[in-house]
Amino acid sequence: MKLNHINLVVSNVAEAITLFETYFDFKCTEVKGDNVIAVLEGTDDFSLVIMANKNGQAEYPAAFHIGFLLDSADAVTETYEKLLSGGVSVGKAPGKIRDSFGFYFTFDSLMIEVGYYE
Secondary structure (H helix, E strand, O other), X not given: OOOOEEEEEEOOXXXXXXXXXXHHOOEEEEEEOOOXXXXXXXXXXXXXXXXXXXXXXXXXXXXXXXXXXXXXXXXXXXXXXXXXXXXXXXXXXXXXXXOEEEEEEEEOOXXXXXEEEO
């Protein structure tokens, strides 16, 4: 069994599409309505569904996050630098987090982890 998709709620679907396509190798394959819902395809046949919150800003429980596992510490640093140079607010630079090297940042109320496990 494998995870087929996940649905995330955001306040701005178009901005989320740009983030995931530009920095995380997703490709938007479908947009419904006026950026109400979008389907993005990633690696390993994984689908990321992005849906607009009808009430504005999305709210996730404390510590809820999604994580991206990269192939090396250098790749983590490169992703951080790319996000930073693209104007994304990424906060603290990558560093040791338990048994990994990585960083967290928040985009549209969604916490995102980028890391490499040594």
